Amino acid sequence: MDHEIEAVSKSTVPGLLEKKLRGERITCLTAYDYPTARLVDEARLPTGEYAIDLVLVGDSLAQVVLGYDSTLPVTVTEMLHHVRAVRRGLRRCLLVADMPYGAFHRSEDDTLANALRFIKEGGAEAVKIEGGERRAPLIGRLVEAEIPVMGHLGLTPQSVNTQGGYHLQGKNLESSERILTDALALEEAGVFALVLEGIPRELAALITTRLRIPTIGIGAGPDCDGQILVLHDLLGFSYGTPAKFVRPYMDLKQTAGEALGRFAEDVRAGGYPADQESYHWSRAVREQFEERPARRR
Numbered sequence: 001m002d003h004e005i006e007a008v009s010k011s012t013v014p015g016l017l018e019k020k021l022r023g024e025r026i027t028c029l030t031a032y033d034y035p036t037a038r039l040v041d042e043a044r045l046p047t048g049e050y051a052i053d054l055v056l057v058g059d060s061l062a063q064v065v066l067g068y069d070s071t072l073p074v075t076v077t078e079m080l081h082h083v084r085a086v087r088r089g090l091r092r093c094l095l096v097a098d099m100p101y102g103a104f105h106r107s108e109d110d111t112l113a114n115a116l117r118f119i120k121e122g123g124a125e126a127v128k129i130e131g132g133e134r135r136a137p138l139i140g141r142l143v144e145a146e147i148p149v150m151g152h153l154g155l156t157p158q159s160v161n162t163q164g165g166y167h168l169q170g171k172n173l174e175s176s177e178r179i180l181t182d183a184l185a186l187e188e189a190g191v192f193a194l195v196l197e198g199i200p201r202e203l204a205a206l207i208t209t210r211l212r213i214p215t216i217g218i219g220a221g222p223d224c225d226g227q228i229l230v231l232h233d234l235l236g237f238s239y240g241t242p243a244k245f246v247r248p249y250m251d252l253k254q255t256a257g258e259a260l261g262r263f264a265e266d267v268r269a270g271g272y273p274a275d276q277e278s279y280h281w282s283r284a285v286r287e288q289f290e291e292r293p294a295r296r297r
């Protein structure tokens, strides 16, 4: 019986494709550790339905959690550490591990070995790879090894040096055509979904209608089949200027900062911990203590 319940609510690769066919929007967020994984996995809509379909352990963790100024330094080993923690916190969301910079740039064999680590050691159910048509053979190799792959086009943060910063992509017709061609090539290579980041709404809408697989937008307008945000951006727990597309649903930095201030105030005033927050000797121990000669107390 439990298995049936799991099967109904567990998010899967074919399940996402079916969502696109049914015209249901796909909800995705990043998570980087056990508590954020549980938060996302267990979140519900006001109707009681589970809220989020897919969790990405994004290489954005390099900036969001590890404090680097780009995603480039994070390694497969560091990513794996976080993927495992997220795995332990998920029961129903589909878990996608981001292949960090350098994990798929050496050779097909090396790429396959790294992707297999995410599946076998990390418990991921899919991997994500940034880049267009030239990644198609690599993606084909992973798909052949039964590893579902998510593509990622447009503003691809691992290309910060070649794109000359974090800039909107597909601003003119020529680069829009390039991105559309890349999208079609990735679908042909076998990706099960495609992240579209930092492109004009019109281009994202065009790609979404041209592809059978779902598109997941971030800074790509509302016409994609789904949306993804960095969890810390949504919670207002990021440092730095948020991008235009970020909608913070709360100000966790402010709320948490106030809580820390109240803690310090209580400690300084001797108001924390209170007696009911303290452990006590049993009455027997207290009596034993009181029976001792005064000099040994």
Ligand code: KIV
Binding pocket: 030, 056, 057, 058, 059, 060, 061, 098, 152, 195, 197, 218, 228, 229, 230
């Ligand atoms: O690394 C990441 O978090 C991502 C998403 C924002 C798409 O790639």
